[in-house]
Amino acid sequence: MRRLGARTGSKIVDQIFVAVLLGAAIVFLAIILGLAASLVKGSLPSLRTFGFAFLWTSSWNPVTSIFGALPLIYGTVISSLIATVLAGVFGIFAAVFLSDFAPAFLARPLSFMIELLAAVPSVVFGLWGLFVLAPAMRNTIDPALQRTLGFLPIFSGPSYGVGLLTAGVILALMIIPTVTAISRDVLTTIPADQREASMSLGATKWETMMKVVVPAARAGIFGAIILALGRALGETIATTMVIGNRPEIAVSLFAPSYTLASVIANEFTEATSDIYLSALIELGLLLLIVSVVVNALARILMWSVFRGARSAR
Amino acid sequence: MLKRAVFTALALLIAGCSSGSGGTTLTGAGSSFDYPFFSKAFDTYSSQHPDVTVNYQSIGSGGGIQQFIQKTIDFGASDVPMNGDELTRAGQPVIQMPVALGGVVLSYNVNGVPSGLRLDGDAIAGIYLGRIKSWNDPRLKALNPGVNLPNTAIVVVHRSEASGTSYIFTDYLSSVSTEWKTKVGKGKAVSWPASGSVGGKGNEGVAGLIRATPGAIGYVELAYALENNMATAAIKNSSGAWVACSPNTVQAAAASKPNVTNTDFSIVDRPGARSYPISGYSWVMVYTKPADPKRGRMIQNVLQWLDGNQAQQIAASLHYVALPVNVQASAQRALQSMNL
Amino acid sequence: MQAAGEETTAKVQVDDLSVYYGKVAAVKHASLKVHENCVTALIGPSGCGKTTFIRALNRMHDLTPGARVEGRVVLDGIDIYAPNVNPVLLRHKIGMVFQRPNPFPKSIFDNVAYGPRIHGTRNGASLEALVERSLRRAALWNEVKDRLDRSALDLSGGQQQRLCIARVLAVEPEIILMDEPASALDPIATSKIEDLINDLKREYTVIIVTHSMQQAARMSDYTAFFLLGDLVESGPTRDMFTRPSDKRTEDYITGRFG
Ligand SMILES: Nc1ncnc2c1ncn2[C@@H]1O[C@H](COP(=O)(O)OP(=O)(O)OP(=O)(O)O)[C@@H](O)[C@H]1O
Ligand SMILES: [Mg+2]
Numbered sequence: 001m002r003r004l005g006a007r008t009g010s011k012i013v014d015q016i017f018v019a020v021l022l023g024a025a026i027v028f029l030a031i032i033l034g035l036a037a038s039l040v041k042g043s044l045p046s047l048r049t050f051g052f053a054f055l056w057t058s059s060w061n062p063v064t065s066i067f068g069a070l071p072l073i074y075g076t077v078i079s080s081l082i083a084t085v086l087a088g089v090f091g092i093f094a095a096v097f098l099s100d101f102a103p104a105f106l107a108r109p110l111s112f113m114i115e116l117l118a119a120v121p122s123v124v125f126g127l128w129g130l131f132v133l134a135p136a137m138r139n140t141i142d143p144a145l146q147r148t149l150g151f152l153p154i155f156s157g158p159s160y161g162v163g164l165l166t167a168g169v170i171l172a173l174m175i176i177p178t179v180t181a182i183s184r185d186v187l188t189t190i191p192a193d194q195r196e197a198s199m200s201l202g203a204t205k206w207e208t209m210m211k212v213v214v215p216a217a218r219a220g221i222f223g224a225i226i227l228a229l230g231r232a233l234g235e236t237i238a239t240t241m242v243i244g245n246r247p248e249i250a251v252s253l254f255a256p257s258y259t260l261a262s263v264i265a266n267e268f269t270e271a272t273s274d275i276y277l278s279a280l281i282e283l284g285l286l287l288l289i290v291s292v293v294v295n296a297l298a299r300i301l302m303w304s305v306f307r308g309a310r311s312a313r
Numbered sequence: 314m315l316k317r318a319v320f321t322a323l324a325l326l327i328a329g330c331s332s333g334s335g336g337t338t339l340t341g342a343g344s345s346f347d348y349p350f351f352s353k354a355f356d357t358y359s360s361q362h363p364d365v366t367v368n369y370q371s372i373g374s375g376g377g378i379q380q381f382i383q384k385t386i387d388f389g390a391s392d393v394p395m396n397g398d399e400l401t402r403a404g405q406p407v408i409q410m411p412v413a414l415g416g417v418v419l420s421y422n423v424n425g426v427p428s429g430l431r432l433d434g435d436a437i438a439g440i441y442l443g444r445i446k447s448w449n450d451p452r453l454k455a456l457n458p459g460v461n462l463p464n465t466a467i468v469v470v471h472r473s474e475a476s477g478t479s480y481i482f483t484d485y486l487s488s489v490s491t492e493w494k495t496k497v498g499k500g501k502a503v504s505w506p507a508s509g510s511v512g513g514k515g516n517e518g519v520a521g522l523i524r525a526t527p528g529a530i531g532y533v534e535l536a537y538a539l540e541n542n543m544a545t546a547a548i549k550n551s552s553g554a555w556v557a558c559s560p561n562t563v564q565a566a567a568a569s570k571p572n573v574t575n576t577d578f579s580i581v582d583r584p585g586a587r588s589y590p591i592s593g594y595s596w597v598m599v600y601t602k603p604a605d606p607k608r609g610r611m612i613q614n615v616l617q618w619l620d621g622n623q624a625q626q627i628a629a630s631l632h633y634v635a636l637p638v639n640v641q642a643s644a645q646r647a648l649q650s651m652n653l
Numbered sequence: 654m655q656a657a658g659e660e661t662t663a664k665v666q667v668d669d670l671s672v673y674y675g676k677v678a679a680v681k682h683a684s685l686k687v688h689e690n691c692v693t694a695l696i697g698p699s700g701c702g703k704t705t706f707i708r709a710l711n712r713m714h715d716l717t718p719g720a721r722v723e724g725r726v727v728l729d730g731i732d733i734y735a736p737n738v739n740p741v742l743l744r745h746k747i748g749m750v751f752q753r754p755n756p757f758p759k760s761i762f763d764n765v766a767y768g769p770r771i772h773g774t775r776n777g778a779s780l781e782a783l784v785e786r787s788l789r790r791a792a793l794w795n796e797v798k799d800r801l802d803r804s805a806l807d808l809s810g811g812q813q814q815r816l817c818i819a820r821v822l823a824v825e826p827e828i829i830l831m832d833e834p835a836s837a838l839d840p841i842a843t844s845k846i847e848d849l850i851n852d853l854k855r856e857y858t859v860i861i862v863t864h865s866m867q868q869a870a871r872m873s874d875y876t877a878f879f880l881l882g883d884l885v886e887s888g889p890t891r892d893m894f895t896r897p898s899d900k901r902t903e904d905y906i907t908g909r910f911g
Contacts, residue, residue, distance in 0.1 A: 059504065060504060061504035062475070062500050062501070062502045062503065063497065063498035063499070063500040063504065064498070064504075126514075130513075130521045130522070130525070131521055131525065134522075134525055135525045138525070138526070158466065158509065160468055160509065160511050160526060161522075161525055161526055162511050162513075163511075191755075193751060193753065193755040194755060194757065195716065196716060196751065196755070197751065197755045197756075197757065197817070197820075198757070199713070199716060199741075199744060200711060200713060200744055200749040200751075200821075201744065201745075201748070201767060201768040201771065201824055202741055202742070202744045202745035202768060202771060202824060203767075203768075203771045204741050207771055211771070212767075215758075215759070216757070216758050237514075240473055240474075240512075240514050241513075241514050241518055244512060245473035245511065245512030245513075245514070246505070246509075246511060247504075248508075255509070256510075256511045256512075265474070266473050266474035266502070266512075266514070267474065267475045267502050268375075269372060269373025269374075269376045269474075269475070270373050270375035270376075270474070270475030270476070270501045271375050272375045272379070272396075272399060273398070
């Protein structure tokens with residue numbers, strides 16, 4: 001009897017536990033839905049006035065109160081993509097170096113520094129971007145790209161230093177710590193026997209990392225990249241300082257551009273007319289949607305890569 | 314007994330928290346342009362009037378107007394006065410008075426021209442419309458005889474965030490160029506027409522872009538330019554005089570129009586031998602009849618002091634331009650009309 | 654060394670080998686001759702240093718932080734710890750099956766093909782043939798031939814261990830080190846492995862760690878007995894099991910301790 005009683009008790013504890021978890025999940029859901037709902041509500045005047053044209057028109061004119069978000073969506077997505085690709089490549093290499101190649105006396109301070117980098121406020125990145133990176137892009141990097149890859153339209157045209165590519169690079173620098181730190185943690189959780197198995201078959205350390213350890217950690221690394229992508233999409237201050245803030249779609253990555261988050265930050269405090277405010281709130285809604293869509297696309301992409309890797313012969 | 318002592322202590326504590334040394338705290342919010350001036354001025358005011366503390370939040374003009382309309386603050390501050398629509402929403406008579414004066418300068422980065430560039434309204438509008446694309450354009454050469462202007466592309470820089478500075482600058486462009494007026498207009502944020510123009514955040518962002526980009530031209534606040542010793546262009550005003558931007562020339566332009574109102578407040582493109590053509594006021598708004606007359610009187614006192622000589626000297630020491638005496642006087646008259 | 658030992662040549666000669674983890678010696682001054690195309694069994698109670706010993710033979714200790722090896726291991730006349738020896742090439746020659754199965758989280762095919770691909774076999778047909786041959790020799794082919802592209806982690810523990818053996822065979826090494834390869838296997842699979850090892854010794858030199866006296870007696874030509882880090886005794890299996898020269902060996906073999 002006593003035994004039975006004890007088990008009933010633990011069952012109740014279990015149920016309470018489940019209820020708490022469920023409650024937490026519902027609260028999260030409610031917050032997100034509430035957020036979306038209030039954004040939709042705030043966007044209503046703009047939605048009514050511009051309809052779907054808001055998505056594919058390119059004028060952003062507070063004076064005439066005609067608003068279209070296409071260049072802003074474009075700038076947001078492209079700058080984040082550039083950042084994600086750069087940060088993915090560099091972050092993974094840095095993580096591989098830190099987890100398996102760097103001697104301990106180097107790995108520890110380096111990891112510490114990288115984590116410190118994640119704590120640097122974005123305005124500092126922005127200032128550095130404006131005063132150091134932008135001139136370097138204009139004087140050195142952009143001309144070099146133009147010389148070597150200038151036949152690609154994305155590397156053509158005049159460079160102002162500030163622009164889409166510069167914003168992508170700054171964002172990459174900002175999210176590399178996230179990618180690196182998480183990827184390194186994931187890599188170190190891959191058991192030593194995987195490494196030993198590969199090495200014992202005559203693989204070099206490099207082959208072991210690239211063909212066994214990194215693939216084994218890919219889900220975690222991918223999670224890190226998704227997390228970083230989220231930060232890049234929503235980053236405001238640093239982006240606005242180096243992207244040029246021009247709501248225009250240009251083929252060239254050197255050209256100035258603009259992002260959803262930057263426009264909101266730049267114009268929200270001074271917007272007084274209803275339609276203007278509403279258009280800005282709709283940008284917020286779009287940012288939410290763009291984040292969800294980009295995330296979903298990235299997941300689908302990765303999922304297909306996973307499957308591909310599994311069935312590869 | 315004990316209960317009462319505790320209660321009193323608690324009340325004192327609460328009062329202490331909410332209003333410094335047991336006095337009243339007045340709150341204002343709005344323009345960030347005014348912030349350095351206000352924080353120093355109100356500090357001085359409190360040291361002279363220990364019973365009053367003024368808490369000013371630099372949340373941007375738009376936010377200041379919103380909060381003022383919602384009556385959550387005692388006064389608002391904005392780089393552009395409230396318009397008819399906003400006044401209607403306020404639902405009560407409002408007094409708006411100029412409180413700070415600022416100039417907008419054009420700064421540039423042209424190889425071989427470290428200083429002394431001259432521009433007129435047509436040229437500036439041409440550049441910002443994207444019609445004048447190179448520094449050796451004949452129109453610029455004509456304005457700068459003897460200056461060796463290089464064959465460098467012009468990079469147009471503007472403020473990225475909505476700002477009073479942009480308002481003043483586009484107000485100027487609208488009054489010197491009908492094309493600008495019809496195509497672009499004036500506003501704290503506008504759709505900048507010149508292709509390849511870039512936006513910098515804040516004065517420092519614009520200044521940073523100018524410094525880093527050969528061929529760049531952009532506009533910044535006079536105070537910022539003075540503090541950073543930036544090269545600025547002399548501008549031909551509507552009387553045909555070449556005027557460099559300085560506190561004196563901005564003040565001269567302002568003094569030429571003492572009676573500004575919230576519908577007729579532009580002081581750009583003023584005539585006069587010493588009038589610098591790109592400048593404007595920042596404004597403070599109060600309700601003519603505040604809900605609490607006692608509080609209202611305190612606000613009135615603070616604002617009278619703010620538009621008086623002592624506070625305006627503080628402004629000047631911070632590189633704002635002191636309000637001309639005649640503008641101060643008309644502001645004082647407006648404040649007298651508060652119904653307390 | 655006795656009769657059988659003198660008939661074959663030494664593939665590996667271990668001289669005065671000590672292995673330290675930090676300051677602690679896990680193997681102390683061990684010397685052993687490993688005969689070519691023979692099976693050498695390492696026996697001894699848990700924790701006596703068997704794994705530590707064989708890991709010294711393919712320089713796996715290079716990967717263990719804090720581990721240090723002293724003494725000489727001579728393979729085909731070359732000291733594998735000499736500075737000019739490339740451990741990567743060395744491990745190509747000396748395959749290893751670990752105590753715990755450690756397949757990669759890849760498909761069964763990719764697990765077996767891993768080594769050959771690393772060493773440059775790209776040709777699809779010959780790779781497939783090699784994978785099949787290896788899986789057949791490891792007695793796994795019939796169980797997995799229809800699901801080569803499924804994850805190796807879906808296999809049972811015993812199947813995983815045979816997959817690891819197949820993975821080593823696919824590299825075609827000269828020496829195979831096996832650390833208790835049969836510990837996770839049922840009797841049928843164990844006998845398959847034993848048959849395999851018997852078969853392997855025609856081409857390979859095999860060193861196998863085992864806890865089973867019977868297994869050592871059944872399959873090995875030579876046996877070495879470890880106790881507390883000491884290599885107590887080694888010699889032809891027949892002699893070791895019939896007339897051990899050391900009292901401790903006798904006690905262990907007769908099950909009096911360990
Ligand atoms: N990485 C290591 N660091 C420190 N000590 C270790 C390490 N690996 C093994 N040891 C120690 O070295 C000794 C020998 O271990 P080893 O794994 O070689 O034993 P074993 O004979 O293989 O045992 P078993 O039969 O249980 O597998 C043990 O005392 C063990 O605790
Ligand atoms: Mg062992």
